[in-house]
Amino acid sequence: MTKIKPLNYIAALFLCVVLLSVLGVLLGQVKIPLEKIFDEKYLEIIKLRFYRVILAIAVGSGLSVAGVILQSVLRNPLSEPYVLGVSSGAGLGAVIGLIFLSGMISVSLLAFAGGVLTIILVYNLARTGNKLSTENMIISGVVVNALFSSLLMFLISSSGNAKSHSVIWWLLGNLQIFNFTQLVTVVCVICAGILVAIVFAKELNALSLGEEEALHLGVNIERIKKILLLISALITSVAVSVCGIIGFVGLMVPHLTRRIIGPDHRILIIGSAVTGAAFLLLCDIVSRTVMVPQGLPVGVITAFVGVPFFVCILRKTRKAYFQ
Amino acid sequence: MLHFLDVFSGYGKTEILKDVTFSVDPGAFVGIIGPNGSGKSTLLRTATKILEPFAGEVYLRKDKLKEISLKELSRIAAVVPQDMLFMFPFKVLDVVLMGRIPYINRLGFESKEDLRIAFESLERVDAIGLKDRFIDELSGGERQRVVIAKALAQKPKILFLDEPTTHLDISHQVEIFSLLKKLNKETGLTVVTILHDLNLASLYCDELILLSEGRIKKQGTPNDVLDYKTIEEVYKTRVIVKENPITSCPHIFLVKLQP
Known part of the structure; x- marks a missing residue:
């Protein structure tokens, strides 16, 4: 199926991330020539673009790892933060903040609370006794997602014109960030989440054989499922809290x-x-360089760039994937 | 090796196993038989700590099962399900190496020793040639051999199987059971397997436990358990039991129902 050595692939992609980061700093509405990178007059732009590049790396990797976790824990290829309602829960929290309160801090906190509360709600809806069935989890996720999406629509349509425009723009996904503290928070939470996922990699392997099989391998599945679901919710809501709902990454990248x-x-x-x-960096560069000057929300680009790419890979490795 | 003492067990509030007591000696090859819904899988799940008994006590070796941690248990007992569903296309060797999960520490990749044990397990089931294939490309018989190799990589003292040959044709049924018998004889591995096919049970098992409506109806050698009266009573169908001319094990013949 594949001849690429995993470590070579990771090294190559890492190089891509570095190159795309440099491009991400240089390209945009104002193109900065490479030799003038230390020029005083570009300092502010470079700083903001640097924040943006870091955010794209953090959010892109975070959403992908959240997708990996959910697909394995719930044994369902369609699982991703969006399907389980976590994204809309966090989005709902953020939109409530945008409409009724002001200030990015309250928006972030509400988004964060929304995402985590959603996973707790979905988890408890799906739970019977002490056991959690993954089928129930997906179904309750879809139901909660539908409810929150219509609440979002309701809030948007009943708020004033000016406000609804900014809310919609925000919801479509945007990697613009001005606040350094916020950036550091996002990066720290996502890094911590990815580290925890790596620590539980062995258990994720066991879980992909089935829940009873994982138990037979000595894995305490109920506890590990709880931890990992919470981690993926944390990563997702912290990502949504700063950059809105960026779809497709969590679903496509793991596959x-x-x-x-x-x-x-x-x-x-x-x-x-x-x-x-690398993928989100690329999408962000595209979003900033087409349709200058207003740019496009990155959430619009992810599917545009991602789908052809994904179809390509799908056709090359045509194979029954999930039996 | 395994000892059930007045065990009641089931799902949620539904009691399925009722007052089950039996012992499995080390090195035995035991078949669990009985009609659908008689509690065979419940018994296996109770023995492997998936279900907790409502009452009674399960002992594994000298210890109470409830006092053995999942991790310890996974080094003593391995389970081969009817058909393991692979969600992702793992390579055969990776699947077998997953049998080492109970032994490798957090973050750790497998050591040379783990790899050696995985190869050895693949050799034992005569599947070393499959090691670089993808699990979803294998036939049913090959896949079941790999799953057994994964179980062997856990270095178990007792192997539980849940109808391991249900989806296989007769030649593969015989192949898998001959393999299990060989492992049992050569390494002293205790084997406890659920079986639907009474003739396979008769051919391969030293001892049978016949379940009926959650209770043990009869246990003993195939000759003791497989008499036509008992079978007819438990399975509620007509059968004829004759001696297999080659192995002299009892052989069950089905009788067509009159329309």
Whole structure:
């Protein structure tokens, strides 16, 4: 199926991330020539673009790892933060903040609370007794997602014109960030989340054989599922809280990476993280360089760039994936 | 090796196993038989700590099962399900290496020793040639051999199987059970397997436990358990039991129902 060595792939993608980061700083509405990178007059622009590049790396890798976790824990190829309602929960929180309160801090906190509360709600809806069935989890996720999406629509349509425009723009995904503290918070939470996922990589492998099989391998599945679901919710809501709902990354990147380097989570998590980072960096550069000057929301680009790419990989590795 | 003492067990509030007591000696090859819904899988799940008994006590070796941690248990007992569903296309060797999960520490990749044990397990099931293939490309018989290799990589003292040959044709049924018998004889591995096919049970098992409506109806050698009266009573169908001319094990013949 694949001849690419996982470590070579990760190294290559890491290089891509570095190159795209440089491009991400240089390109945009104002193009900065490479030799003038230390020029005083560009300092502010470079600083903001640098924040943006870091955010794209963090969010791209975070959403991808959240997708990897959910697909394995819930044993469902369609699982991603959006399907489980976590994204809309966080989005709902953020929109409530945008409409009724002001200030990015309250928006972030509400988004964060929205995402985490959603996973707790979905989890408890799906739980019977002490056991959690993954089918129930997906169904409650879809239901909660539908409810929150219509609440979002309701809030948007009942708020004033000016406000609804900014809310919609925000919801479509935007990697603009001005606040350094916020950036550091996002990066720290996502890094911590990815590290925890790596620590549980072995258990994720066992879980992909089935829940009873994981138990037979000595894995305490109920506890690990709780931890990992919470981690993926944390990553997602912290991402949504700063840049709105960026779809497709969490779904596509894990599938793509798995097809190239295989399903072993000990390398898949790192592989997905670098792939997601490179992918979102690329999308962000595209979003800033087409349709100058207003730019496009990055959430619009992810599917545009991602789908052809994904179809390509899908056709090259045509194979029954999920039996 | 395994000892059930007055065990009641089931799902949620539904009691399925009722007052089950039996012992499995080390090195035995035991078949669990009985009609659908008689509690065979419940028994296996109770023995492997998936289900907790409502009452009674399960002992594994000298210890109470409830006092053995999942991790310890996974080094003593391995389970081969009817059909393991692979969500992702792992390579055969990766699947077998997953049997080493109970032994490798957090963050750790497998050591040379783990790899050696994985190869050895693949050799034992005569599947070393499959090691670089993808699990979803294999036939049913090959896949079941790989799953057994994964179980062997856990270095278990006791192997539980849940109808391991249900989806296989007769030649593969015989192949898998001959393999299990060989492992049992050569390494002293205790084997406890659920079986639907009474003739396979008769051919390969030293001892049978016949379940009926959650209770043990009869246990003993195939000759003791497989008499036509018992079978007819438990399975509620007509059968004829004759001696297999080659192995002299009891052989069950089905009788067509009159329309």
